[in-house]
């Protein structure tokens with residue numbers, strides 16, 4: 001599909017697409033399962049409107065304008081026919097994560113939430129409380145000094161989240177916090193923690209997993225890109241060092257390594273829920289919007305019951321609160 005010049009210009013000049021978007025896109029392209037990048041240009045979907053016309057309701061009209069002013073990472077259905085024009089649409093893959101249908105009564109945490117897709121999904125499933133954490137600003141991503149960091153953006157980290165939050169009338173609590181700073185002292189412990197597409201961006205993913213363990217009393221769901229090229233070495237636990245330039249990928253593991261990292265952080269053995277090829281919208285080096293494909297794995301691991309001895313936390317987080325049971329009706333568990 002040819003992209004109208006005006007749209008292409010907007011994409012190129014959009015600092016989010018040009019900065020974070022391109023960063024993520026390059027990262028995914030570099031360690032995708034399928035090194036092919038679909039080079040067919042695609043147009044970021046416009047904020048969906050009823051019938052693609054301006055709605056007559058002034059409130060809806062104003063929502064549409066606000067949505068269009070921002071560059072979205074997540075495609076989020078905000079109701080009333082409004083869907084944010086995100087470069088990443090998790091919706092077709094949600095079932096693969098095997099989130100319990102009902103999170104009734106549970107405390108949930110979405111680490112590295114960005115526009116909040118997963119946090120809002122957990123809220124939609126009835127969680128008693130959802131906390132969404134992220135760093136305060138784009139320049140707080142781990143980045144090699146000489147890379148110059150991500151491009152500055154005229155959009156503040158959290159702008160999209162806040163707008164979606166308002167339009168969804170959400171009560172998700174957004175907190176500025178690096179994954180490295182998560183602690184049970186600050187947040188208490190959670191029944192379900194989701195950390196999706198964050199580890200590859202971190203210089204120290206093992207420390208991040210330890211911090212996640214420190215705030216988990218139930219289960220963690222980890223979705224991460226992995227390297228299919230490193231899957232063919234038997235039991236070897238391998239990670240490819242990407243070096244942390246901008247784009248900001250540091251380590252891309254094979255699934256053996258990721259599973260062992262999860263155990264090393266204190267969790268029980270990880271259960272693999274799914275592998276799939278993840279299409280992510282991005283922008284190539286010529287500024288053309290493309291769909292990139294990456295191999296992604298979804299893993300689930302229990303924090304174990306505190307106090308039973310063998311699962312004593314090996315790191316921070318010593319709360320002895322008991323975890324309500326998570327029910328996985330219909331899952332393979």
Ligand SMILES: C[S@@+](CC[C@H](N)C(=O)[O-])C[C@H]1O[C@@H](n2cnc3c(N)ncnc32)[C@H](O)[C@@H]1O
Nearest residue numbers: 112113114134135141142178179196197198201
């Ligand atoms: C590729 S986005 C993934 C967003 C979302 N979790 C998802 O699955 O779509 C990476 C996220 O990790 C966040 N991130 C980067 N460094 C972080 C850190 N040190 N602590 C917490 N989040 C971080 C980014 O700000 C961004 O929100």
